[in-house]
Amino acid sequence: MSVRAARVPEKAGTGVVVFPAEVDLSNADDVLSEALRLIREGATGIVLDLGGCAFCDSSGPNVIFRARARAAAADIPLVVVLPTRGIVRKICDIAGVTRDIDHATSLAAARDRLGRRP
Template identity: 50%
Template structure:
């Protein structure tokens, strides 16, 4: 399971070091639960994630779909290099979701876009 931090402006779900078949569904349930709870924005933080297979990409994609349904802005924070970044790029993730280099940048972008 991921670590959750909620503030007045957003919820942040920090992914564990590895995301695969063993924990992907639980992490997706956390993300959807946060979105359904009425948070104003969501950040998925993968900076500490060192392995992410298709289950991790599934979490991000389904979270984005739910966020879009609810009208909730969502940002994904990817590590600057490594296998998680590479898998995300090969899968075309940066074309489908907002990507930030760190949580602070994602929070700044959300604050700038807030009404």
């Protein structure tokens, strides 16, 4: 399993969790753990990057909603990077991710959204 998360610098900044190519029940907790670690380390914003994720079941949106709830409780903005089409986008559309959570189509756009927040 290859979940990557950028380390948050000492002066805090945006944390990025790059989802693996496939997210399901077998690895969803590991992905969520990385997001929660970034929140604990004091990230000023969180990006959940599903841009390279080719498949997810309902575990993907579950991770997103749970991370968003924890980030919101810590007053940390969160943006999700989603592909413009494909199964991952469709699952996130059906689950309400695109309706309820700020999202972008690239990491650069997500970082830009976080940079414009007060």
